[in-house]
Amino acid sequence: MTMSAQHTTVGWAIAWTRALETAAVDKHLLRRGRSLLQDGTLSQFHVNTGCALAKVPAPGGALLHATLTVPVLSPVQWSQIDDAIVARPDLARIVLTRGLTDVLAEPSATGGVPIIPAPGELAFSCTCRPSPGLCEHTAALGYTLADRAKTAPGILLTLRGRSHKHLKNRLRTTTPATAPAPEATPLQEAPAVTCLAGPTADEAFARWTASPARAGTTGNLLKGAPAHDALSDAPPCPALDVSRLRLLIEDAAQRATAQLGAANTIPAGPVDELTDTARLLATTAGAEHLEAAAHHLGLSPRQLRHMITAYQLSGAPGVHVTAHHTPTDPGILADAEAAIQPLRPAPLAGLERDHNRLTDRAARVQLRFGPDYHWHPYTEHFGDWRPVAGHAANPAHAYKAARRDLRRR
Template structure:
């Protein structure tokens, strides 16, 4: 695990993290207490705190048993500071993971990148040291100061506290296990625990069941769930699909299954990979960020063999009218005489400039507004920047051309 934290800010061993303005986590506070226990000089701790607060710590790297970073002090050349922490033994890891999966709340918290204080306490009672014990934290530095921790190692410790505030897996990595390995093992044990707890169904030999003249009544159906089931976290497998993508698709399937059970929503029609990707992008706000495209959105576009811009345009068309709206984007066709021919008259009566016709499309003289007549008999508004031929869906479809322009 590697982290660049030159912009991180921490202050003191107090209860507030200066980076976020929120109370410091118990994990980070315990880390700094461990530093104080091995520090013979409060002055060096204060200097280190100031270095961290002023952005003097850079290029922090975390690995099993060791944390290293470069600290800029009064000299031009930074010093290389380090902190070492003993790794847990395989037996201690087995105990910790067993405690974690024994309580579903502990498992959920860890998979949500939180380390519950109660779990840390249970682990300590079982002999598993998660938080630094007195004398365990061993500082080092390339500076000539013979006292340890020096101010540079103290600065690194304060920077590490900021990392622990944001991600407790930093501590678990220092104790010897990377995040992806831990998440995968937690998921495996959680699944195994659930299967072991499932009661065995009574069985009857097949020949006995066939010989019975009267069949027992079927059991009552289970009550309908109040909400879709939450998706479990998936481990990261080298060369395998993205865990975030799997979790997203599983959540979408659960939502659609719940709607089918509770509201009788019909199943989706058979969609191609590209069209189903468009549906997901159009109906799930989680795929897009504010004014940006999320990495998950970009990965979905790549998996469908398209660019994020192509997926963005197609998703906007889907929001206009699902498959019919997408057809208006992708297809030009020759509509029969009737409503389409009367459209220009309706637009002229509404005071709109006369629009040119090409197949099922009407385009205004400025070449910035276009109406597309869909095979469903609705009108789909499009816009383009002046001087360009780059049409994008704009607003909802309407039953008449004037309404489409005014929506």
């Protein structure tokens, strides 16, 4: 059976976490590693070919150096991966225009060559111990990589010896010109374009403000002037219609203004398509496009409305826990159970665990552990779980927020 490529990325994090936790003999170290990550102890990390490195603050002001290494794939193995993707036009199109679909996390889609290393291929070392092996610092590094892979899985390609950009360049030169065109959708994407190398946005803005002719004019950009465009006639296919293009222009202008402002509220790092769609539709101007966006994403309008609500309540982590089940340390779930037990109206009723979800059906409350290490509350309404306000690092606080929401209905 031929599987259809769906562009999601959380599967990369799940596969990496599975390899990490299988490789760990001491599960207690994994739990301590998650705690370090939750506490924000991991100050810096870098991903290079074959290894990831992190600096971890130690008592007394010293820095420990944690390292996680994996085997680098050979040129022959990368050629096998290229050939397998080229043979699947649906995969090639996603990689070239949208990103690294987690279909590629399965060896069956990459010519039998696994991009995710096997558990036995992971090696750990840290200056906290004299000999190689897993410690709480390398466990924290491993979980950090999993967290980053949810939105930027290209770091896993870098670990294995090739960048995402290199893969796309290779596909552009090897994908057959006769590959079948994808079916049109209401929000069909424009073909990918190759950009010439140039300065970053920060560099370009710095040059502009340093120009004598522009001195003192920067403040005028931050006064909230409306964005203007010259769109009039409908653009040719396969471009979006004028109303959607105008929405994107307005959104880009608002985000640029925020970037230039002193109080920059735009989150750093890449954002997946689902989260960015929820963010855009959360605006008044974007609301009218909900039906078309839901069709494009393969969701029902009701599902997408829940994700928009989740974004309004808790940002990108809220969208993530609404859309995905992710592996969670059983110890974290056990601690949450103990924290909410005194608050339960039916303390003898069972609690259900499902990945990152803890459900109290008798109370019509569900808590979901997010990538922000907060518990996100949901309440049941005619069999449907809806996100509500009150996400918190303390599961008891999130549980109380869900109970308050139910009492207000």
